[in-house]
Amino acid sequence: xxLHTPTLLVTLLLGFALLTxxxxxxxxxxxxxxxxxxxxxxxxAMLAGFAMLFARVLMPEWLSLVLGxxxxxxxxxxxxxxxxxLLREAAPPRWTRRIQPALWLGLALLVFWPQxxxxxxxxxxxxxxxxxxxxxxLRHGWRDERSxxxxxxxxxxxxxxxxxxxxxxxxxxxxxxxxMQPSLGQGATFMMAFLALLGSGFAFxxxxxxxxxxxxxxxxxxxxxxxCLNRSTTDALLAHELRRARRERQAGGPAGRPLAFVLxxxxxxxxxxxxxxxxxGDAVLQAFVAxxxxxxxxxxxxxxxxxxxxxxxxxxxxxxxxxxxxxSIRQAVAAAPLATDESGRPVQVTVSxxxxxxxxxxxxxxxRLYGRADQALYEAKHGGRNRVEVYGDSNPVQAALPLNT
Ligand SMILES: Nc1nc2c(ncn2[C@@H]2O[C@H](COP(=O)(O)OP(=O)(O)OP(=O)(O)O)[C@@H](O)[C@H]2O)c(=O)[nH]1
Numbered sequence: 001x002x003l004h005t006p007t008l009l010v011t012l013l014l015g016f017a018l019l020t021x022x023x024x025x026x027x028x029x030x031x032x033x034x035x036x037x038x039x040x041x042x043x044x045a046m047l048a049g050f051a052m053l054f055a056r057v058l059m060p061e062w063l064s065l066v067l068g069x070x071x072x073x074x075x076x077x078x079x080x081x082x083x084x085x086l087l088r089e090a091a092p093p094r095w096t097r098r099i100q101p102a103l104w105l106g107l108a109l110l111v112f113w114p115q116x117x118x119x120x121x122x123x124x125x126x127x128x129x130x131x132x133x134x135x136x137x138l139r140h141g142w143r144d145e146r147s148x149x150x151x152x153x154x155x156x157x158x159x160x161x162x163x164x165x166x167x168x169x170x171x172x173x174x175x176x177x178x179x180m181q182p183s184l185g186q187g188a189t190f191m192m193a194f195l196a197l198l199g200s201g202f203a204f205x206x207x208x209x210x211x212x213x214x215x216x217x218x219x220x221x222x223x224x225x226x227x228c229l230n231r232s233t234t235d236a237l238l239a240h241e242l243r244r245a246r247r248e249r250q251a252g253g254p255a256g257r258p259l260a261f262v263l264x265x266x267x268x269x270x271x272x273x274x275x276x277x278x279x280x281g282d283a284v285l286q287a288f289v290a291x292x293x294x295x296x297x298x299x300x301x302x303x304x305x306x307x308x309x310x311x312x313x314x315x316x317x318x319x320x321x322x323x324x325x326x327x328s329i330r331q332a333v334a335a336a337p338l339a340t341d342e343s344g345r346p347v348q349v350t351v352s353x354x355x356x357x358x359x360x361x362x363x364x365x366x367x368r369l370y371g372r373a374d375q376a377l378y379e380a381k382h383g384g385r386n387r388v389e390v391y392g393d394s395n396p397v398q399a400a401l402p403l404n405t
Contacts, residue, residue, distance in 0.1 A: 003187025005180050006054075012194045013050045016043055019201045026205055036208050039201060040091075042078030042282070046197075056180075062111040070107050070121050076129040079200070083133050084152070086208065087140040091207050116173030119186075120166040122372035126193070127162035130155050145210035150203035158196035165189035196372070223304040225282055226289040234303025234311045239366040246363050254263045259358045260322035263313040263373040264292070267350045268307040268386040276341035284347055287338035290381050292329050309371075319357045325351045326388040334386060350386035352377060357390070 023040040027033065049071030056064035077099070081092035106125070110118045126296065136153030168185045169176045175183040217319060221233040229237065241259055266272075273281040286309065292302055292310070305311040314322055330351055337346030356378025358364045371392040380389040 003180050003184055003191065005187050005190065007403070008187055008191050009050055009054065009180075009334045011053075012046065012191075012198065014046050014197075016050070016201075017202055019043055019198060019205075020047060023205060029077060031213070033208055035082045038078055038082035038085055038297045039204055042075040042082065042202060045078060047096065049075060055135075062372055065118075066104070066107050066111060070104055073103055073107070073125065075196075076126060076133075076151065079155075079197075079204075080129065080133045080136070082204065083136045083204070086211065087136050087148075088206075088296060092377075096348070107179045115178060116169045116176035119169040119176045123162040123166040123169065123189075123193075127159045127166070127224070130162070135148055141207075145207040145214075145251070147206035147210055148235075150153065151200045151207060154196045154200035154203060158200065161189050161192035161196060165193065167346040181248045226304055228241045228289050228310070229301055229303035231305045231311075234301065234305055234313065235285065235370075237301050237303070238311070238313050240370070241313055242358060242364065242369070243356065245315075245360065246355055247362070249363075257316050257360045258318045260265060260312075260314040260317040260319065260355055261306070261358070261369045261373050261376040262314065262322060262326060262353055262355045263311045264312060264326075264351055264353045265377055265381070266308040267352055267381075269349070272347060272349060276347050280341040280347055284349055288333060288349070288351065291332050291338070293326055295332070311355035311370075317357075319355060319393065322355045322357065323390060326355060329353070330386065330388055351381035352385050353388045354378065354380055355388065 020040060020043040023036055023043060027036045027040060049068045051095040052064055052071060053068035054064075055068075077096050081096050084090065084092055084096075101127075110121055113121065116388040125399070134152055134155050137155065141148035142152065165186070168189060172185060175181065175186050194252055221230060222228065223230045238261055245257060245259055266284070269281065269284075272284055289304075289310070290303065292312070294303060296312075299315050300317075301313045303313075305313045314325070317325070330353065332347065333351045337348045339347045341347055354373045356372035356376060358369050358371050375391040378395075383389065
């Protein structure tokens with residue numbers, strides 16, 4: 001059986017043209033994501049490389065080989081750059097640009113080698129250029145988007161096929177007298193390598209779509225400034241946790257698992273903005289969230305329910321447990337300045353908190369629990385701020401530190 005290399009080349013050319021078209025359309029839909037643009041640039045280079053290999057009928061063979069292989073190599077480098085963008089969220093590594101003059105020079109020198117040796121060298125070069133792409137996926141992308149695994153596997157397959165091609169070219173040099181020579185080994189390895197590359201392009205596009213979907217989901221459920229949950233997600237989470245507690249009770253499960261809901265509000269925050277500026281106010285909000293998060297368990301959830309107001313859902317926590325946690329947050333906030341303003345002045349704030357507990361043995365609606373936490377917060381504010389109050393508790397915790405903004 002023989003494989004007709006020119007036919008394979010046309011088929012691959014059409015495949016890459018299709019992928020290029022599809023990536024072009026996707027790029028418009030996704031507002032020019034830089035990694036998609038970079039991969040598409042690689043496709044254009046790949047298409048131009050195939051066209052140059054064909055153009056041997058119009059130009060000297062050595063020129064067709066140097067240009068064809070050089071453009072394909074540039075395409076592979078662009079794939080590495082695109083993966084780097086997606087997985088490291090950084091500009092392409094410098095070596096991908098620095099290597100290019102040496103690459104062209106090397107390909108020009110290879111012209112003087114016998115065809116089979118040249119095929120082996122070029123195949124190894126292409127496999128070597130793909131190695132960083134495979135490493136990037138294995139090291140930084142394997143646990144992210146599922147489609148990235150397909151990208152890694154197909155790129156690995158392309159590397160393998162190129163390695164086999166190099167060995168085959170050295171072992172059976174008579175099959176490699178010309179790139180266009182019909183031969184099973186030459187045709188099969190060429191087809192495998194570039195079909196796998198084509199597949200990796202489609203999978204890469206899917207991976208970018210997956211990444212965008214995840215980012216949109218995050219944007220819709222999180223607060224952009226502080227990174228904690230937004231109001232509607234906090235509300236939904238609270239309702240969900242209360243429903244779960246009710247279900248557990250009805251199923252005769254571990255009844256008695258309480259749930260605490262806390263509203264926290266930075267004291268006199270308007271003064272922080274007025275004295276130190278809005279930007280400093282933003283930095284204080286971020287620092288406050290960082291302090292609070294350090295003290296939470298994995299099952300706790302912190303959400304921003306308003307400008308300088310936060311809601312904390314504490315599953316499996318009773319009033320005493322919530323009070324200990326909130327005291328620790330309150331003291332940490334009051335202990336040291338949370339930020340410095342543009343003139344270098346330290347900004348110190350305090351926080352008030354209202355705790356409401358849904359008992360494990362009786363149901364309560366989310367709205368009611370929220371209202372109770374709000375009532376406790378109101379008491380904390382009117383009791384002098386920098387305090388923690390529990391709804392229905394007659395012994396509020398008195399602030400240990402004076403108010404100082
Ligand atoms: N910097 C910054 N300020 C915000 C943001 N959202 C709301 N604020 C400000 O937070 C302040 C809230 O002020 P108030 O509701 O009067 O409450 P307060 O000054 O903290 O007083 P108490 O809550 O009674 O202690 C307002 O000045 C808002 O402009 C934000 O995202 N960034």
